[in-house]
Amino acid sequence: MLFDYFGGQCPPYAMSDQHPEIDSFEVRVLRQDAPGERSRWERHRVTYERDMNVISALQKIAAQAETVDGQPVAPVCWDSNCLEEVCGACTMLINGRTRQACTALIDRLMEDCPGEIELRPMSKFPVIRDLVVDRTRLFRALTKVKAWVPVDGYLDRGQGPLRSMEEQQQSYPLSECMSCGCCLEACPQYTKIESTQDESESDEDFSARKSATYDSAFVGAHAISQAVLFNTNPIGKFIAGERLDALTGPGGIQMCGNAQNCVAVCPKEIPLTTSIARAGRSTTLHVLKKWFDR
Amino acid sequence: MTDTGPQGSFLVRHDFLIRRLHSLSGLVPVGAYMVVHLLVNSSILASTTIFQDNVDRIHSVGPVALQVIEWVFIFIPILFHAVFGVVIIAGGVPNTGEYRYGSNIRYTLQRATGIIAFFFIAWHLWHMHHYFAPLGGGNFQHQHASSSAAIALSSLPVKIGYAVGVLACCFHLANGLWTMGITWGVWTSPRAQKHATTVCAVFGIGLACLGLSAMSGFGDVDIKAAEEMERLRIQEKKYIEGKEERPTNSRRGVDRDSGG
Numbered sequence: 001m002l003f004d005y006f007g008g009q010c011p012p013y014a015m016s017d018q019h020p021e022i023d024s025f026e027v028r029v030l031r032q033d034a035p036g037e038r039s040r041w042e043r044h045r046v047t048y049e050r051d052m053n054v055i056s057a058l059q060k061i062a063a064q065a066e067t068v069d070g071q072p073v074a075p076v077c078w079d080s081n082c083l084e085e086v087c088g089a090c091t092m093l094i095n096g097r098t099r100q101a102c103t104a105l106i107d108r109l110m111e112d113c114p115g116e117i118e119l120r121p122m123s124k125f126p127v128i129r130d131l132v133v134d135r136t137r138l139f140r141a142l143t144k145v146k147a148w149v150p151v152d153g154y155l156d157r158g159q160g161p162l163r164s165m166e167e168q169q170q171s172y173p174l175s176e177c178m179s180c181g182c183c184l185e186a187c188p189q190y191t192k193i194e195s196t197q198d199e200s201e202s203d204e205d206f207s208a209r210k211s212a213t214y215d216s217a218f219v220g221a222h223a224i225s226q227a228v229l230f231n232t233n234p235i236g237k238f239i240a241g242e243r244l245d246a247l248t249g250p251g252g253i254q255m256c257g258n259a260q261n262c263v264a265v266c267p268k269e270i271p272l273t274t275s276i277a278r279a280g281r282s283t284t285l286h287v288l289k290k291w292f293d294r
Numbered sequence: 295m296t297d298t299g300p301q302g303s304f305l306v307r308h309d310f311l312i313r314r315l316h317s318l319s320g321l322v323p324v325g326a327y328m329v330v331h332l333l334v335n336s337s338i339l340a341s342t343t344i345f346q347d348n349v350d351r352i353h354s355v356g357p358v359a360l361q362v363i364e365w366v367f368i369f370i371p372i373l374f375h376a377v378f379g380v381v382i383i384a385g386g387v388p389n390t391g392e393y394r395y396g397s398n399i400r401y402t403l404q405r406a407t408g409i410i411a412f413f414f415i416a417w418h419l420w421h422m423h424h425y426f427a428p429l430g431g432g433n434f435q436h437q438h439a440s441s442s443a444a445i446a447l448s449s450l451p452v453k454i455g456y457a458v459g460v461l462a463c464c465f466h467l468a469n470g471l472w473t474m475g476i477t478w479g480v481w482t483s484p485r486a487q488k489h490a491t492t493v494c495a496v497f498g499i500g501l502a503c504l505g506l507s508a509m510s511g512f513g514d515v516d517i518k519a520a521e522e523m524e525r526l527r528i529q530e531k532k533y534i535e536g537k538e539e540r541p542t543n544s545r546r547g548v549d550r551d552s553g554g
Contacts, residue, residue: 096392186389186392186393188386188387188388188389188398188401188402189385189386191385191386191387216306248310249310250306250307250309251309252309252310253310254309254310254313254314255309255313255385256477257382257386257401257473258397258401258472258473258476258477259393259395259397259398259400259401259402260395260397260398260401261389261393261395261397261398263484264393264395264397264398265393271483271484273476273484273487274482274483274484276476277475277476277477277479277480277481277482277487278479278482279479280476280477280478280479281478281479281480281482282479283310284314284478284479287310287311287314
């Protein structure tokens with residue numbers, strides 16, 4: 001079953017038990033002290049242990065707090081949470097590839113590029129510090145397309161409608177999205193937005209301005225796919241029109257350039273381009289319907 | 295990225311509609327026109343007479359109606375497609391260096407061929423359309439279709455320019471058709487998209503063959519014979535319209551009627 005899911009191949013982390021014969025490896029980290037500041041490369045040497053992942057290498061780097069030249073430095077910062085590739089928090093560019101640090105195993109990385117690993121923060125989101133980025137825009141897009149089932153209320157509405165196996169199988173992969181942002185990182189149409197707070201501007205005003213800017217920019221593949229997921233949900237589809245309105249508004253699905261990098265890099269192998277095509281069809285029909293209904 | 299108000303500008307508010315129109319205009323009328331254009335051009339491979347027949351048929355609607363058709367169905371749609379295409383190109387940052395996937399390379403090529411097509415079509419128009427004859431361009435004369443086109447396309451730099459331009463346009467149309475199928479939700483599943491890739495590739499290669507063979511056809515035209523044929527047709531037409539005496543055999547050189 002699991003092997004079927006990976007298209008008949010073993011998942012990458014089960015591929016081999018080989019361990020490289022090395023004592024240590026070097027990690028190059030692109031560091032940045034604060035938002036808007038200049039970034040710089042820093043080299044760290046990490047003692048090799050079996051079965052490490054990038055997170056455990058980062059833990060060693062932070063504990064050492066010393067570069068290869070023996071310079072004492074502030075511990076490297078990164079985001080991580082679940083450590084089993086379901087939260088998406090530790091997404092970063094590892095050897096130039098957007099992926100989760102927790103499932104990036106050092107043994108496998110050494111096979112690709114012996115003795116060296118390069119870590120960079122995601123390039124499409126503002127850097128907060130080192131490898132930590134501000135993914136507010138990603139979550140803002142989910143709010144924009146109302147990526148939820150509207151069931152707020154006090155009444156017991158009874159059991160939900162029965163769903164066909166076919167529909168379940170179509171929806172389940174979409175529900176696996178962990179909002180990691182890999183699809184956005186790889187998308188040539190999703191360009192970085194970094195706003196800076198004016199001195200006279202209050203935090204509330206800045207936050208509102210940031211949201212407005214995000215709302216007019218491309219929503220991204222993840223949000224389009226979530227809109228499709230909740231528009232096929234029997235209760236979620238009660239507000240299907242509102243989601244399609246969001247997808248046809250500024251920064252909506254029309255900005256997709258069909259480069260299809262999203263589906264190629266998605267760690268959950270979500271059929272994002274299928275979602276985009278389905279949303280493309282329903283948004284067109286929605287707009288035509290609205291025209292004739294007015 | 296500039297901050298916009300809750301409504302934003304006209305272009306921002308109607309972005310969806312404009313981009314759907316951009317997508318549609320690429321197929322109809324611009325893409326459809328291109329296919330017809332290449333089909334008509336490739337009739338030169340049959341004979342200069344048949345090519346002249348096709349050109350005459352197009353011009354039979356009369357100069358005023360033809361200009362209306364040109365502006366409404368060709369120039370304005372192409373101009374819209376080109377200008378908004380530049381806006382689309384400006385909105386993306388190609389990353390083929392980092393992500394070397396086939397569809398991503400085609401994304402970048404779609405933009406590159408769009409830019410090539412933009413300049414090629416502008417040059418092609420200057421080079422062939424009678425509007426630009428006073429400026430030294432406008433080499434094509436519809437009553438001398440075969441000979442004037444063959445002469446205009448005779449130099450090697452022009453041939454290379456046309457080959458590059460035609461190939462860019464063919465790729466742009468075929469790949470545009472593929473992306474259009476996703477944009478409008480015709481092929482949604484990965485399987486369907488794979489099949490569509492094959493269909494669009496065959497279409498694009500076929501179109502490129504058509505365009506290039508038409509060019510080789512113009513290269514093989516016997517300009518002297520074509521000019522003679524065209525001269526006779528003009529005379530014949532004037533005779534039919536009653537403006538001139540029936541052309542005498544001595545002026546005709548090769549007699550078309552007796553020659554079969």
